[in-house]
Amino acid sequence: MTPTRTNSPVLVVGTGLLGTSVGLGLRRLGVDVLLRDASPSALRLSVDYGAGRPAPAVRATDAREADTPRIVVVCVPPDVAAEVVGQSLVAWPDAIVTDVASVKSQPLQQLRDAGADLRRYVGSHPMAGRETGGPLSGRADLFIGRPWVIATHEDTTVHGLQEIEGLALDLGATPVPMSADDHDEAVALISHVPQLISSLLAARLVDDEHDASALAGQGVRDVTRIASSDPTLWVQILAANGARVAKVLRRFAADLDEVAGALEGVDEPGARRRIAEAIAAGNDGVARLPGKHGKRREFASVTVMIADRPGQLARLMTDIGDAEINIEDFRIEHSQGIEVGLVEILVVPEARAKLVDELTKRDWRIAA
Numbered sequence: 470m471t472p473t474r475t476n477s478p479v480l481v482v483g484t485g486l487l488g489t490s491v492g493l494g495l496r497r498l499g500v501d502v503l504l505r506d507a508s509p510s511a512l513r514l515s516v517d518y519g520a521g522r523p524a525p526a527v528r529a530t531d532a533r534e535a536d537t538p539r540i541v542v543v544c545v546p547p548d549v550a551a552e553v554v555g556q557s558l559v560a561w562p563d564a565i566v567t568d569v570a571s572v573k574s575q576p577l578q579q580l581r582d583a584g585a586d587l588r589r590y591v592g593s594h595p596m597a598g599r600e601t602g603g604p605l606s607g608r609a610d611l612f613i614g615r616p617w618v619i620a621t622h623e624d625t626t627v628h629g630l631q632e633i634e635g636l637a638l639d640l641g642a643t644p645v646p647m648s649a650d651d652h653d654e655a656v657a658l659i660s661h662v663p664q665l666i667s668s669l670l671a672a673r674l675v676d677d678e679h680d681a682s683a684l685a686g687q688g689v690r691d692v693t694r695i696a697s698s699d700p701t702l703w704v705q706i707l708a709a710n711g712a713r714v715a716k717v718l719r720r721f722a723a724d725l726d727e728v729a730g731a732l733e734g735v736d737e738p739g740a741r742r743r744i745a746e747a748i749a750a751g752n753d754g755v756a757r758l759p760g761k762h763g764k765r766r767e768f769a770s771v772t773v774m775i776a777d778r779p780g781q782l783a784r785l786m787t788d789i790g791d792a793e794i795n796i797e798d799f800r801i802e803h804s805q806g807i808e809v810g811l812v813e814i815l816v817v818p819e820a821r822a823k824l825v826d827e828l829t830k831r832d833w834r835i836a837a
């Protein structure tokens with residue numbers, strides 16, 4: 470087994486999407502994982518999927534060495550995160566306790582108010598997730614290549630920080646230490662407001678009288694992917710970061726208002742300029758998002774037309790592999806009622822000409 474930074478055993482409390490993913494990722498490295506959940510069926514499912522073994526119901530003083538966690542990872546909904554962290558700090562006086570809740574200031578404040586031993590608490594937040602929760606959605610590779618925020622505070626110890634950094638690194642993530650306030654400010658912009666905008670836009674489709682949804686292409690799908698998220702989880706996240714989210718949302722609403730005004734008076738002086746500036750500012754913003762491996766680089770794209778038949782995509786991927794070309798990313802687009810799919814392959818710019826050449830040789834139809 471590869472040596473790990475994380476010592477066994479690790480206790481995961483809350484075996485839904487995040488808890489099961491942490492368990493699966495650690496089990497793959499050979500770390501012993503104890504699991505606990507308020508829901509017996511969520512616990513059993515997570516065990517059945519291989520995320521760990523049920524934690525024995527014992528107190529710290531009676532626990533065998535092998536059942537005494539070094540780290541407790543609390544993966545419960547944000548509303549109860551501080552309470553469960555507090556209980557874990559008391560139950561396991563030698564363990565470092567972290568939580569993965571999507572908000573960091575409120576749980577920290579709640580723990581401080583409750584007089585918890587903050588020297589052993591290091592809150593964190595893996596910037597990785599999925600729209601659907603529960604153990605069945607868990608993935609061992611969920612965290613690979615993702616930032617994992619470690620929310621440091623004035624009582625954080627070097628040992629505590631190192632333990633949680635080690636956990637993040639073992640799971641393939643990149644630890645990013647920052648304060649709880651800075652974290653909450655950042656996620657308001659890059660996670661919480663995008664969730665609301667995606668949901669509100671998708672909700673517009675509900676009273677679509679002209680069946681416009683039937684024409685939907687990739688654009689609307691891209692901006693509404695996260696609209697399938699769980700309302701119960703999100704109301705907790707948004708409520709815990711309300712003021713910061715509202716601040717960003719108000720600015721966004723002002724931009725929307727201005728652009729709507731320009732569109733209503735499109736022949737007024739400056740109106741077209743305002744619209745063009747909005748799109749151009751979007752170009753600048755999207756260019757700031759890190760790409761694969763955290764780099765900001767542009768990939769070259771080749772779009773291939775494939776027949777909508779079993780095995781076509783696999784054959785295309787194998788052909789590209791045989792040509793020894795590395796795929797950086799890819800997207801598939803289907804059009805309703807049409808028997809072809811469009812596969813956009815992204816490669817480093819230097820590889821584009823070779824890719825087109827190799828695919829043409831193998832009789833693939835290049836669409837763009």
Ligand SMILES: NC(=O)C1=CN([C@@H]2O[C@H](COP(=O)(O)OP(=O)(O)OC[C@H]3O[C@@H](n4cnc5c(N)ncnc54)[C@H](O)[C@@H]3O)[C@@H](O)[C@H]2O)C=CC1
Binds near residue numbers: 485487505549553572
């Ligand atoms: N869903 C996502 O994409 C992401 C979620 N997070 C955070 O991770 C945490 C967990 O989220 P998910 O795994 O998506 O939720 P989930 O709903 O899939 O799982 C939560 C689990 O916690 C259990 N639970 C609830 N109260 C409990 C208690 N008092 N004691 C023990 N178990 C309890 C539930 O039975 C459930 O199995 C949340 O705080 C969320 O903010 C962080 C990053 C991404």
Ligand SMILES: O=C(O)C(=O)Cc1ccc(O)cc1
Binds near residue numbers: 571595598599660
């Ligand atoms: O699906 C995505 O793109 C996400 O960004 C998921 C996500 C949801 C909640 C979090 O706290 C962190 C990440």
